[in-house]
Amino acid sequence: MALTDTAIRTAKPRDKLYRLADAQGLCLEVTTAGGKLWRLRYRFEGKAKMLGLGAYPAVTLAQARERRDAARKLLAQDIDPSAHKQQEKAAAAAQVLTLEVLAREWYDYNQPRWAPATASKALQYLESDIFPVIGKRPAAEVQRPELVDLVRKIERREAFNVARKVRQWLSQIFRFGLAKGVVPGNPATDLDVVAAHAPRTRHHPHVSxxxxxxxxxxxxxxxxxxxxxxxxxxxxxxxxxxxxxxxxxxxxxxxxxxxxxxxxxxxxxxxxxxxxxxxxxxxxxxxxxxxxxxxxxxxxxxxxxxxxxxxxxxxxxxxxxxxxxxxxxxxxxxxxxxxxxxxxxxxxxxxxxxxxxxxxxxxxxxxxxxxxxxxxxxxxxxxxxxxxxxxxxxxxxxxxxx
Missing domain, CATH: 1.10.443.10 (Intergrase catalytic core)
Structure with missing residues (x-):
């Protein structure tokens, strides 16, 4: 029998988790603490699976059925609803993931392996040269011309070593994001091809x-x-x-x-x-x-x-x-x-x-x-x-x- 609002509202917790079935795989899961969670039971490529559709009463019975029907349409197209849901979450997260957040995660990952001087220098360049310019931009939307302009500003003040490091670290940050699946590509590759030619300097000059x-x-x-x-x-x-x-x-x-x-x-x-x-x-x-x-x-x-x-x-x-x-x-x-x-x-x-x-x-x-x-x-x-x-x-x- 299909579920009713009354049956859902009056369902009480038991010693063990139990489920109340609706139709076409939709059921209400009642936890021992009294929580009521919508689930869709289905099979994909021969394997039994379960998809979460939200919690009652935030998601009503009618809304749960709508979500069930949407998931079943995906199944009809040979798309796994659970995988599709994860992909949507990742896409939404990538839209709000700023470059600064991604860069700080990259820094925290690498900092234990760096010498203190390297870690200090990397953080200094991030905070003074990168974050003020593109730090608030969604990491997935950053384009190569933006990075070229950023490095050009550094080169114009003749800080050529800083520019070299910034190019290097930008590429590493986007590679890190690419490996995590939060950016579609690495726009910082080959920035050295358009780098300004630094004047030849005497390395570590010293007096006699x-x-x-x-x-x-x-x-x-x-x-x-x-x-x-x-x-x-x-x-x-x-x-x-x-x-x-x-x-x-x-x-x-x-x-x-x-x-x-x-x-x-x-x-x-x-x-x-x-x-x-x-x-x-x-x-x-x-x-x-x-x-x-x-x-x-x-x-x-x-x-x-x-x-x-x-x-x-x-x-x-x-x-x-x-x-x-x-x-x-x-x-x-x-x-x-x-x-x-x-x-x-x-x-x-x-x-x-x-x-x-x-x-x-x-x-x-x-x-x-x-x-x-x-x-x-x-x-x-x-x-x-x-x-x-x-x-x-x-x-x-x-x-x-x-």
Whole structure:
């Protein structure tokens, strides 16, 4: 017998879930909690299936029958109503899924596998260059010309490295969406074909050792905050990468033993790195601790102390000092390598100080914890040589071959 409104309304819950049949596969499912759910029982390709049609009383008996009839029309066309319903849901979700929502999901998926510096840079570019322009656009509707215009704006301000990264990450975001089935294609492919040609630049430029006294004198007189000045001096004294320095938490430093231990997760080569600290570096860090020691990060951001100092801070300070195109934060690594190799220090000591891996993986693993004592002597001699240069003293050959 067909169901009636009265029978539905008066149906009471039982100890077990039960169903009241209507006609042509439609039934009302009454749960033990008293819920009343419309179901359509049908067969597709020889398999018994069940389709949810909504809950009573939000969906009336008449509406449930209409939904049943619509589903049976699909069956007559050899279309599975359950699969069709899922496809409609996916299409509706894709219409409201904005690029920002998709990009943040992509970021959250990849962030655990990235080095902190990479994760910080990716989020910065997303929030400053991508989201303000197309973040609110439905991801499935974004077209290639929009992405070309976005990248062109970045290129016009001559931020060619940013443009390259943005092209790369846009392609990855849409590939991620394509794999999830929420975008119809990847409009960010081949954006490099129309990329502006960046002028040739000297990679990681650096001054000569003889120019250091003038650079440090200008640094002392520069109109930048003291934390930036300390950061520049520490890059010179330790040869770490700028990202390793600006993201460093205080708990990595042991000033009593004059040692800085950077965990593998923060290193480019994903291998722990021990940095011996010359006396001059320890003095700088003690001074810095008086300024930022109450924060987790040694170099917190100026506006948001929970975030690291901007990656542009060091290079901007050097640029305002007149060293644009002549010296970068990363360039101090090249300066130290050149100077110490010229002095005849053991190449393995220098490479380990720079946290470069050995091409021989077995030898690299064996040497992982080696050379700390030798590097400590070498880096102290380097720091003393800089002091001697700045004092306009006669600098003797302090290096020894090994």
């Amino acid at each position: 050792e003889g120019e250091l006294p003038e650079l440090l004198e200008k640094l002392d007189a520069a109109q930048c905050d003291i934390t930036s000045k300390i950061a520049i001096r520490l890059l010179l004294l330790t040869a770490v990468r700028p990202g390793e320095l600006r993201l460093a938490p205080w708990d990595e430093f042991d000033l009593e033993s004059a040692t800085w231990t950077i965990p593998a997760a923060r290193m480019k080569a994903r291998r722990p790195h021990i940095v011996p600290l010359p006396r001059q570096a320890v003095v700088l860090l003690r001074t810095l601790h008086e300024l930022t020691g109450t924060y987790p990060l040694a170099f917190p951001g100026r506006n948001d102390r929970s975030r690291p100092m901007s990656e542009n801070t060091v290079n901007k300070a050097l640029s305002t000092m007149g060293y644009e195109g002549r010296q970068t934060g990363h360039g101090f690594r090249h300066l130290l390598s050149t100077s110490l190799n010229t002095r005849g220090y053991n190449r393995d000591w220098i490479e380990r100080q720079l946290a470069h891996g050995d091409q021989d993986s077995i030898r690299d693993t064996y040497n992982h914890a080696h050379y700390l004592d030798q590097r400590r002597v070498m880096m102290q001699a380097w720091a003393d040589a800089i002091d001697a240069l700045c004092a306009n003293a006669n600098v003797i050959c302090i290096g020894r071959s090994a």
